[in-house]
Amino acid sequence: MTLALMDRKADFPILTRTINGHRLTYLDSAATSQKPRSVIAAMNRFYEETNANVLRSVHTLAEESTEAFHRARVSTAEFIGAAGSEEVVFTRGTTESLNMVARGWGDKFLKPGDEVVVSPMEHHSNLIPWQRLCQRTGARLRFIELNDDGSLAMDHARAVINERTRLAALSRISNVLGTINPIREIADLVHTVGGIMVVDGAQSVPHEPTAVAELGADFLAFSGHKMCGPTGIGVLWGRAELLDASDPVDFGGEMISYVNRESATWADLPHKFEAGTPNIAGAIGLAAAIEYLNEVGMANIAQHGRQLGETAYQRLSQLPGVAVFGPPSPRAALVAFNIDKIHPHDVAQVFDSRGVAIRAGHHCCQPLMHWLHAAATARASFYLYNQPDDIDALVDAVEATKRYFTI
Numbered sequence: 001m002t003l004a005l006m007d008r009k010a011d012f013p014i015l016t017r018t019i020n021g022h023r024l025t026y027l028d029s030a031a032t033s034q035k036p037r038s039v040i041a042a043m044n045r046f047y048e049e050t051n052a053n054v055l056r057s058v059h060t061l062a063e064e065s066t067e068a069f070h071r072a073r074v075s076t077a078e079f080i081g082a083a084g085s086e087e088v089v090f091t092r093g094t095t096e097s098l099n100m101v102a103r104g105w106g107d108k109f110l111k112p113g114d115e116v117v118v119s120p121m122e123h124h125s126n127l128i129p130w131q132r133l134c135q136r137t138g139a140r141l142r143f144i145e146l147n148d149d150g151s152l153a154m155d156h157a158r159a160v161i162n163e164r165t166r167l168a169a170l171s172r173i174s175n176v177l178g179t180i181n182p183i184r185e186i187a188d189l190v191h192t193v194g195g196i197m198v199v200d201g202a203q204s205v206p207h208e209p210t211a212v213a214e215l216g217a218d219f220l221a222f223s224g225h226k227m228c229g230p231t232g233i234g235v236l237w238g239r240a241e242l243l244d245a246s247d248p249v250d251f252g253g254e255m256i257s258y259v260n261r262e263s264a265t266w267a268d269l270p271h272k273f274e275a276g277t278p279n280i281a282g283a284i285g286l287a288a289a290i291e292y293l294n295e296v297g298m299a300n301i302a303q304h305g306r307q308l309g310e311t312a313y314q315r316l317s318q319l320p321g322v323a324v325f326g327p328p329s330p331r332a333a334l335v336a337f338n339i340d341k342i343h344p345h346d347v348a349q350v351f352d353s354r355g356v357a358i359r360a361g362h363h364c365c366q367p368l369m370h371w372l373h374a375a376a377t378a379r380a381s382f383y384l385y386n387q388p389d390d391i392d393a394l395v396d397a398v399e400a401t402k403r404y405f406t407i
C-alpha cells in the first residue's frame with residue numbers, strides 16, 4: 001500500500017518507547033494524539049523565555065506573552081477558515097465548547113415546543129448538554145436515526161428537521177463508527193427552517209481540512225489534544241453574530257467592559273467568553289501543532305487516515321470471530337471491533353502486553369452501544385504517524401488474543 005504520508009514517527013519522541021518488551025504501536029489517537037517535538041519545544045520555550053499573564057500588565061514579558069497568545073488565536077482562525085480571530089474562543093476542549101453553546105445560546109433562545117436534533121452516534125459531550133438544555137427550556141430532543149451500516153439516515157433527517165427545529169448538533173466524524181457525516185446537507189436543511197448547525201469537530205478537525213463556511217457550521221467545537229496539541233486547550237468557533245447574541249457562561253476577570261457594585265457589562269468578542277487567566281501555554285502549543293499539521297498538509301493527513309481506517313476495517317473484517325462496526329468506506333481513521341465473546345478490556349490487556357495501545361469501553365457513547373447491541377467495543381485509531389506496519393501489529397494482536405483465549 002502506498003500511503004499519502006511518509007513515516008513521521010521520528011517527529012514524536014514518545015513513539016520510540018518500548019512497552020512490555022515491544023516497540024510501542026500507538027493506536028489510541030482518537031482518545032488523544034501524541035505530540036511532535038516542535039509542540040513540546042514551543043511550550044517549553046514559552047515557559048523558559050516568555051511566561052507572563054496576558055491582556056493585563058504592560059511589562060515586556062506580558063506584552064510578548066499577549067502577542068504570542070493573540071498570534072495563536074489568529075493561526076487557529078486561519079486553520080478553520082474563520083472570518084476573523086474574534087470568532088475563536090479558547091476553551092478547555094470540545095466538551096466545554098459544546099456546553100458553552102448550550103448555555104450561552106440555547107438558554108437564551110430556546111422555548112417550550114422548540115426542537116433540538118441530534119443522532120444516536122453522538123459522544124456524551126454532544127448529547128448531555130442538549131438533554132439538559134431541553135430539560136431546562138421545555139424544548140424537545142429529537143434523533144436522526146442511523147442506517148444499518150452506521151451512517152445517518154438522510155430520509156429520516158428530512159422528516160425530523162422541521163419548522164420547530166432551532167438547532168441541530170452533530171459530529172462530523174463518529175469516534176466509534178468512523179462515519180463521516182454529511183454536515184453540509186444537514187446544515188442546508190436546518191438553515192432552510194431557520195435553525196442553526198452546531199458541529200462537534202473533535203474527531204474531524206484533526207483529520208481533514210476544515211472550512212467553517214463550506215461545512216455549513218454556525219458553531220464548531222474541537223480539542224487541541226487530538227490534533228498534536230496539548231490537553232486543556234480547545235476551541236469554540238462561532239459566527240460573530242451568534243457569539244455576540246450569546247450570553248457568557250463564566251464570569252470574572254478580563255471578560256468585562258465595566259463593573260459596578262450591582263452589575264457588569266461584557267467585553268467584546270472573544271473575551272466575554274474567556275473569564276479568568278486562560279491556558280496561555282496551551283494556546284501556544286496549539287498554534288505550534290497547527291503549524292506542524294499545515295506543514296504535513298491537512299489534505300495528505302485526511303487521505304492517509306482514510307487509507308489506514310479503510311485498510312484496517314477490511315483486514316479485521318476478514319478475520320473469523322471478529323465483528324467490525326460502521327461503514328466500510330468512506331471511513332475515518334479508526335475502527336471499532338469486538339472479538340467473539342471476549343470482553344474488550346481483556347482484548348486491550350492482551351494488546352498492551354504486546355505493546356499495542358488501543359481503547360476499550362463505551363467510548364462515552366452509551367446510546368450508540370445500545371444501538372450496536374454491545375456493552376463495549378475495542379477501538380484502534382490512527383493518525384499521521386501510523387503506517388501499514390501498525391495495522392500488521394493490530395492484526396497480529398487480534399490473532400494473539402484469539403490464541404490466548406483459545407477461540
Ligand code: C6P
Pocket residue numbers: 030031032092093094095096123125126171173174175200202203223359363364
Ligand atoms: N473522545 C475518545 O476516546 P474532549 O474530551 O472535550 O476533548 O472531547 C470530547 C469529545 C467530543 N466529541 C467527540 C466525537 C469525541 O470523540 C470526544 C472525545 C475521546 O473517543 C475521549 S472520550
